[in-house]
Amino acid sequence: MSDDFCLDLKVRDYECDLQGVVNNAVYQNYLEHARHEFLLARGLDFAALAAQGVFPVVVRAELDFKRSLRPGDEFRVTVRCEMEGRIRVIFWQEIHRREGDLALMARIVATVLDSRGRPKIPEGLIEKLVGNRR
Amino acid sequence: MSDDFCLDLKVRDYECDLQGVVNNAVYQNYLEHARHEFLLARGLDFAALAAQGVFPVVVRAELDFKRSLRPGDEFRVTVRCEMEGRIRVIFWQEIHRREGDLALMARIVATVLDSRGRPKIPEGLIEKLVGNRR
Amino acid sequence: MSDDFCLDLKVRDYECDLQGVVNNAVYQNYLEHARHEFLLARGLDFAALAAQGVFPVVVRAELDFKRSLRPGDEFRVTVRCEMEGRIRVIFWQEIHRREGDLALMARIVATVLDSRGRPKIPEGLIEKLVGNRR
Amino acid sequence: MSDDFCLDLKVRDYECDLQGVVNNAVYQNYLEHARHEFLLARGLDFAALAAQGVFPVVVRAELDFKRSLRPGDEFRVTVRCEMEGRIRVIFWQEIHRREGDLALMARIVATVLDSRGRPKIPEGLIEKLVGNRR
Numbered sequence: 001m002s003d004d005f006c007l008d009l010k011v012r013d014y015e016c017d018l019q020g021v022v023n024n025a026v027y028q029n030y031l032e033h034a035r036h037e038f039l040l041a042r043g044l045d046f047a048a049l050a051a052q053g054v055f056p057v058v059v060r061a062e063l064d065f066k067r068s069l070r071p072g073d074e075f076r077v078t079v080r081c082e083m084e085g086r087i088r089v090i091f092w093q094e095i096h097r098r099e100g101d102l103a104l105m106a107r108i109v110a111t112v113l114d115s116r117g118r119p120k121i122p123e124g125l126i127e128k129l130v131g132n133r134r
Numbered sequence: 135m136s137d138d139f140c141l142d143l144k145v146r147d148y149e150c151d152l153q154g155v156v157n158n159a160v161y162q163n164y165l166e167h168a169r170h171e172f173l174l175a176r177g178l179d180f181a182a183l184a185a186q187g188v189f190p191v192v193v194r195a196e197l198d199f200k201r202s203l204r205p206g207d208e209f210r211v212t213v214r215c216e217m218e219g220r221i222r223v224i225f226w227q228e229i230h231r232r233e234g235d236l237a238l239m240a241r242i243v244a245t246v247l248d249s250r251g252r253p254k255i256p257e258g259l260i261e262k263l264v265g266n267r268r
Numbered sequence: 269m270s271d272d273f274c275l276d277l278k279v280r281d282y283e284c285d286l287q288g289v290v291n292n293a294v295y296q297n298y299l300e301h302a303r304h305e306f307l308l309a310r311g312l313d314f315a316a317l318a319a320q321g322v323f324p325v326v327v328r329a330e331l332d333f334k335r336s337l338r339p340g341d342e343f344r345v346t347v348r349c350e351m352e353g354r355i356r357v358i359f360w361q362e363i364h365r366r367e368g369d370l371a372l373m374a375r376i377v378a379t380v381l382d383s384r385g386r387p388k389i390p391e392g393l394i395e396k397l398v399g400n401r402r
Numbered sequence: 403m404s405d406d407f408c409l410d411l412k413v414r415d416y417e418c419d420l421q422g423v424v425n426n427a428v429y430q431n432y433l434e435h436a437r438h439e440f441l442l443a444r445g446l447d448f449a450a451l452a453a454q455g456v457f458p459v460v461v462r463a464e465l466d467f468k469r470s471l472r473p474g475d476e477f478r479v480t481v482r483c484e485m486e487g488r489i490r491v492i493f494w495q496e497i498h499r500r501e502g503d504l505a506l507m508a509r510i511v512a513t514v515l516d517s518r519g520r521p522k523i524p525e526g527l528i529e530k531l532v533g534n535r536r
Contacts, residue, residue, distance in 0.1 A: 012435040013448055014291050018284040018339060019184055020449070024166065024192050025282060028159035033414040040474075046415055047422070047473040050153055058158050061197045068191075071286060071449035072442075146301040147314055148427060150420040152473060154315070157416050167280040174340075180281055181288070181339040205315035205420060206308075287452055292434065292460050296427035318421055326426050329465045336459075 005038040005079040008098075011069050021068035027104050028061065031093050034077035035108070042128045053115035054122065059088075060109040066102045074098040083130055087111050087119045139172040139213040142232075145203050155202035161238050162195065165227050168211035169242070176262045187249035188256065193222075194243040200236045208232040217264055221245050221253045273306040273347040276366075279337050289336035295372050296329065299361050302345035303376070310396045321383035322390065327356075328377040334370045342366040351398055355379050355387045407440040407481040410500075413471050423470035429506050430463065433495050436479035437510070444530045455517035456524065461490075462511040468504045476500040485532055489513050489521045 009030060017023040036046045039056075049056065069075060080092045091108040112121045143164060151157040170180045173190075183190065203209055214226045225242040246255040277298060285291040304314045307324075317324065337343055348360045359376040380389040411432060419425040438448045441458075451458065471477060482494045493510040514523045 012431070013438050014285055014293060014431050014434055016286040016449075017282055018181055018286065018288045019189060020286045023282050024195070025159045025162035028162060029414070029416050032158065032416055036415050045474070047152055047418075055153060057199070057202075059199055061158070061195070061199070063195045063197075065191070065193055065195075072447070146297070147304050148297050148300055148419055148425050150315075151416055152418040152420065152422045154420045159416060163280070163282050166282055170281050179340070181284075206313070286449055287457060292463070293427045293430035296430060300426065315420055323421060325467070325470075327467055329426070329463070329467070331463045331465075333459070333461055333463070 005034070005041060007034045007037050007077045007079075009033075009075055009077060011071055011073045011075070013071050016071055019068075021070055022073075024063075024065065027063065027065070027095065027106075030075075030077050030095060031091075031106055031108065034079050034093065035091055038079040038081070039129075044125065044128055054125070055113040055115075056110055057113055058108055058110050062107040064105045066104055067097070069095070069097065069103050075103060081129055083126060084109075087121055089121070089129060139168070139175060141168045141171050141211045141213075143167075143209055143211060145205055145207045145209070147205050150205055153202075155204055156207075158197075158199065161197065161199070161229065161240075164209075164211050164229060165225075165240055165242065168213050168227065169225055172213040172215070173263075178259065178262055188259070189247040189249075190244055191247055192242055192244050196241040198239045200238055201231070203229070203231065203237050209237060215263055217260060218243075221255055223255070223263060273302070273309060275302045275305050275345045275347075277301075277343060277345060279339055279341045279343070281339050284339055287336075289338055290341075292331075292333065295331065295333070295363065295374075298343075298345050298363060299359075299374055299376065302347050302361065303359055306347040306349070307397075312393065312396055322393070323381040323383075324378055325381055326376055326378050328375075330375045332373045334372055335365070337363070337365065337371050343371060349397055351394060352377075355389055357389070357397060407436070407443060409436045409439050409479045409481075411435075411477060411479060413473055413475045413477070415473050418473055421470075423472055424475075426465075426467065429465065429467070429497065429508075432477075432479050432497060433493075433508055433510065436481050436495065437493055440481040440483070441531075446527065446530055456527070457515040457517075458512055459515055460510055460512050464509040466507045468506055469499070471497070471499065471505050477505060483531055485528060486511075489523055491523070491531060 011022055015022050015026045039046055075098060076096050078094045082090050084090050089110045093106040095104040096102055111119045114120045145156055149156050149160045173180055209232060210230050212228045216224050218224050223244045227240040229238040230236055245253045248254045279290055283290050283294045307314055343366060344364050346362045350358050352358050357378045361374040363372040364370055379387045382388045413424055417424050417428045441448055477497055477499050480496045484492050486492050491512045495508040495510060497506040498504055513521045516522045
């Protein structure tokens with residue numbers, strides 16, 4: 001399993017809904033952005049991959065909402081990833097408020113589709129994602 | 135378990151991302167909107183509930199992404215709900231393209247918080263949600 | 269100038285922010301969606317145009333916010349369009365609540381870029397947009 | 403007129419649409435977030451104001467889209483503000499890519515509504531916004 005990656009962000013008011021807290025769907029935005037920054041840190045550019053006919057896709061998302069983020073909250077999104085067999089990548093992600101309490105835990109199952117829509121993760125990509133620690 | 139509720143929608147181009155398909159987070163928007171319309175059809179207005187200190191919240195979401203929705207796609211979001219014990223509501227939701235194929239399956243676990251943040255679902259609300267079929 | 273086109277929509281709760289009304293940025297989503305549906309009604313598919321190297325772009329937007337839309341509001345978005353010279357299209361758009369009062373007025377200036385990024389509106393496209401009424 | 407305020411941000415992939423660039427509506431998100439951070443730097447908390455019955459609202463937005471932001475772009479949002487009469491605040495905002503070129507210019511006209519919905523900007527608020535330089 002790869003080392004942790006983390007990204008520090010701050011709630012933007014437009015992300016909050018009429019309950020006065022961050023809307024549930026926005027957490028998926030945060031998680032996706034952190035995964036893409038994680039990929040970038042490993043030399044994998046999401047937009048460039050798409051242009052090459054390599055399409056990372058999420059096939060399942062499990063999200064546990066523990067505590068709502070509020071206007072002004074600063075928080076950290078973490079990413080750990082591991083391979084599950086040859087065609088699935090599992091991203092374990094958490095969001096913690098800067099004060100430390102857990103806002104969300106997630107398990108995101110992803111794969112990579114080739115230009116014909118078939119799951120296939122190029123070997124070089126696996127190396128970059130998880131190194132030798134499979 | 136309650137009868138099915140369904141809502142017909144159409145993909146809006148701004149909901150699509152640089153892969154040319156509906157962004158993953160947007161499905162949670164669709165699911166939430168369908169649940170709120172379902173509540174409304176049972177006489178429960180989400181905004182009015184919040185004003186009364188009754189806060190429905192999602193505690194867990196499980197989303198299986200089966201096939202991407204694309205620009206122009208028309209689709210149906212379905213909602214079935216059932217109680218799990220006294221303080222949890224399970225929403226089973228699916229999104230099907232109008233042509234029939236399944237785009238997404240979801241299991242959404244919700245509860246209701248009172249104004250002190252404690253889980254408590256008012257009895258009248260349960261009646262409206264699931265009728266006598268608990 | 270072309271005839272009016274209109275599209276009926278309903279506010280979705282997730283579009284509302286912590287002031288309890290539709291967030292300002294969301295009106296641009298409504299306006300864009302109505303323009304794309306307007307184009308489609310004239311045989312112009314936005315996603316297909318992009319695939320052909322024809323990129324409609326907004327160069328200026330003027331938005332007058334008259335009255336906030338609220339949760340549950342049903343509303344109509346209208347579109348009128350006219351050419352201004354050979355490379356600019358002006359979209360006049362309004363949003364009215366179903367009860368009749370005006371929520372927003374907008375003047376959107378658009379052009380079309382070719383694959384090299386230069387403004388150029390194909391002649392056939394102008395015919396479809398505004399007919400003979402230039 | 404007040405001094406410039408600036409906020410550095412980075413494009414998130416989910417903010418990009420099927421043209422592969424940041425969607426037009428998202429710029430309003432950027433501008434709003436920068437204005438709220440600007441207010442905060444002057445001791446004005448948007449969420450707290452709303453709770454006190456003081457509702458800043460945008461009445462007109464003029465946006466000139468100069469060049470699209472793309473995936474991975476880093477950019478700066480600037481804010482200058484001045485009073486226009488006693489009940490209008492004008493925000494002049496620009497977005498520049500880190501490389502220096504201008505992506506967007508905006509003139510945002512705002513006012514403040516009291517709890518009855520009437521425009522009224524509390525005097526203390528004006529001091530914080532523009533100091534002595536009216």
